[in-house]
Amino acid sequence: MNRLLITGLFIYSLFSSVSAQQVAVLQYEGGGDWYSNPTSVPNLVSFCNQNISTRLDPKVATVEATDPAIMQYPFVHMTGHGNVYFSDDALLNLRNYLNAGGFLHIDDNYGIDQYLRPQLQRLYSDEELIELPASHPLFSVAYTFEKGLPKIHEHDGIRPQALGIFREGRLVLLYTLESDLGDGWENPEVHNDPAAVHEKALKMGANIIKYVFEN
Incomplete structure (x- = not known):
């Protein structure tokens, strides 16, 4: 059964929905460059629609961490190089979103880790980050990555x-x-990535999308 996001009057199911679902990029506080990699998520959306039969809206939204409208987006992506800070209001909003069925993918664009981990501890003080083994379905749901990420x-x-x-x-x-x-999802000329590297990154991203909406 497809995963549903149920919040108030909203019910989302990606693969069975008549209308396209929209994903979003998270705008957070702290001064970090949440806006980096502007072509990455649109490219991932396009790849998924062409290759794994999704019907995602090609227009990617931006949503602030404090905005209750985050409930509209079943998949939210976050990235950056620098400082990350979540206010109490942002933490509450994000926690409500995730507990209600939402999903947050955070991709370190190199440099975010030292700032992010304390914020995640504040987000869920009773939970720890757990490494997913290569045998996890995330790495085989659409494309196979035998060694994991x-x-x-x-x-x-x-x-x-x-x-x-x-x-x-x-x-x-x-x-x-x-x-x-x-970086791998971005237009290849941005980082001079070979076609094989660009494709590998997109395939892993497609696995994430497919896993999120089918579990």
Whole structure:
């Protein structure tokens, strides 16, 4: 059964919906560049619609962490290089969103980790980030990644990790670290990525989208 996001009057189901679903990029506080990689999520949406039979709205929204309208978006993506801060209002809004069935994907664009982890601890003080093993369905739901999260851009020679927060057995937040998926989703000429690298990043992104809406 497709995963439903039920909040008030809203019921979302990606693969069975008549109208296209819209995904969003998260605008957060703290001064970090939440707006980096502007072509990445639109490119991922286009790839998913063409290759895994989704019907996502090609127009990607922007939603502030404090905005209750976040409930409209079953999938929210967050990225950046620098400082991240969630006010108490933002934490409450994000927690309500995730507990109601929403999903947040955070992709480290290199440099966000030291700022992000304390905020995630504030978001769910009773939960820890858990590394997803290569055997997790996330890595085989559409395309197979036998070694787990792929490395797209090299920074410090550290292996990539897919870290998750689970609530009542459901993955509500995915944090991809030392992979730089978002850079790989961007137009190839932005980072001079070979076609194979660009495709690999998009395929992993498609896995995330498909997993989110089918679980």
